[in-house]
Amino acid sequence: MTSTARPLLNRRLAEFGTTIFAEMSALALKTGSINLGQGFPDTDGPEEIREAAVRALRDGRGNQYPPGPGVPELRTAIAAHQERRYGLSYDPDAEVLVTAGATEAIAAALLALVEPGDEVIALEPYYDSYAACIAMAGGTRVPVTLRPHEGAFRLDLDELRAAVTDRTRLLLINTPHNPTGTVLTREELAAIAELAVERDLLVITDEVYEHLVFDEAEHIPLVTFPGMRERTVSIGSAGKTFSFTGWKVGWVTGTPTLVTAVRSAKQFLTYVASGPFQYAVAEALALPDSYFAAFRADMLAKRDVLAAGLAAAGFEVFRPAGTYFVTTDIRPLGPELSRNGDGFAFCRALPELAGVVAIPNAVFYDHREEGAPFVRFAFCKRVGVLEEATERLSKLQK
Numbered sequence: 244m245t246s247t248a249r250p251l252l253n254r255r256l257a258e259f260g261t262t263i264f265a266e267m268s269a270l271a272l273k274t275g276s277i278n279l280g281q282g283f284p285d286t287d288g289p290e291e292i293r294e295a296a297v298r299a300l301r302d303g304r305g306n307q308y309p310p311g312p313g314v315p316e317l318r319t320a321i322a323a324h325q326e327r328r329y330g331l332s333y334d335p336d337a338e339v340l341v342t343a344g345a346t347e348a349i350a351a352a353l354l355a356l357v358e359p360g361d362e363v364i365a366l367e368p369y370y371d372s373y374a375a376c377i378a379m380a381g382g383t384r385v386p387v388t389l390r391p392h393e394g395a396f397r398l399d400l401d402e403l404r405a406a407v408t409d410r411t412r413l414l415l416i417n418t419p420h421n422p423t424g425t426v427l428t429r430e431e432l433a434a435i436a437e438l439a440v441e442r443d444l445l446v447i448t449d450e451v452y453e454h455l456v457f458d459e460a461e462h463i464p465l466v467t468f469p470g471m472r473e474r475t476v477s478i479g480s481a482g483k484t485f486s487f488t489g490w491k492v493g494w495v496t497g498t499p500t501l502v503t504a505v506r507s508a509k510q511f512l513t514y515v516a517s518g519p520f521q522y523a524v525a526e527a528l529a530l531p532d533s534y535f536a537a538f539r540a541d542m543l544a545k546r547d548v549l550a551a552g553l554a555a556a557g558f559e560v561f562r563p564a565g566t567y568f569v570t571t572d573i574r575p576l577g578p579e580l581s582r583n584g585d586g587f588a589f590c591r592a593l594p595e596l597a598g599v600v601a602i603p604n605a606v607f608y609d610h611r612e613e614g615a616p617f618v619r620f621a622f623c624k625r626v627g628v629l630e631e632a633t634e635r636l637s638k639l640q641k
């Protein structure tokens with residue numbers, strides 16, 4: 244029997260409800276809309292990597308519980324990737340941990356490092372799992388808001404400094420940043436690193452879009468800055484980089500102490516996951532630079548199709564320097580069409596109005612009013628699909 248005197252869902256999770264993605268994906272199905280809401284590619288990654296997974300499965304590699312820290316082939320490949328791209332040296336045995344996607348890495352790191360009452364600073368708008376995981380760890384989230392400035396969402400470093408208190412335990416930094424597409428600059432990262440060292444904070448970096456940076460932007464891991472190696476848990480993932488988001492292979496790199504701590508939590512979450520896929524991702528990470536360059540060029544072309552189409556349809560477009568999302572401001576569409584700049588109402592109406600699904604950025608904010616007029620569209624879709632979507636959106640104003 245369930246007591247009716249007490250809510251079923253515990254207090255830590257009560258505020259979260261069902262994710263907006265479920266509601267919007269259901270709406271997309273019902274209305275036959277093009278779904279640019281959730282961020283997953285509509286084409287699979289490289290055929291040879293898919294074949295590598297099939298081979299592993301057939302050869303009986305990874306069909307039973309793989310080792311807790313991940314298969315040695317993958318840990319070695321992750322360490323080699325960090326060395327080749329960033330000149331970072333990690334011991335594959337003591338400093339690399341394979342997880343069930345970046346999602347589990349984030350959860351395990353927060354559960355391992357946060358005591359009840361600790362404050363965790365995250366850049367707002369933030370990836371939706373952050374708030375829930377901070378809550379499950381008993382921490383208090385302290386959002387620092389990225390605000391539009393000269394065509395991009397920017398971090399106010401003074402505001403970040405002011406947000407640090409004696410209770411601050413860690414900074415959770417996502418760059419390239421979902422949903423805004425902001426890529427933090429070398430100067431911003433240097434300032435964040437200085438602050439972390441000065442206030443002796445731990446740092447978790449979410450770098451799942453490390454290979455998706457455009458134009459002049461450059462992804463620089465925060466861990467490469469002075470004093471950061473001993474305090475940074477770096478998180479990566481194969482999902483976005485290789486267009487296999489269903490495989491759920493992610494990883495953590497850090498000092499033996501940090502990785503051991505994260506593993507203490509991880510072992511009681513999934514223990515292990517994605518056995519055969521781990522072998523395939525090991526091969527993917529060793530793909531030549533030409534793969535990564537072609538992937539980036541393909542996504543850049545898609546970004547340009549969607550950004551141009553949204554601008555032509557009357558949206559204000561914040562051209563993303565990274566990720567596979569475009570954030571727009573709907574207010575230029577006018578008060579009637581933009582529902583007085585209410586992104587929620589706009590996104591609920593858009594499938595009927597135009598046959599396109601998008602996500603209101605407000606769901607990624609604590610300060611919902613700050614995010615109200617912003618709406619996110621994903622461009623990790625075939626060019627023909629993006630062209631059809633922009634064609635539909637172009638009729639909005641008519």
Ligand SMILES: *Cc1c(COP(=O)(O)O)cnc(C)c1O
Binds near residue numbers: 421
């Ligand atoms: C997609 C995404 C993740 C989750 O990555 P998985 O490897 O699929 O778990 C984490 N952080 C951000 C910012 C993302 O966009």
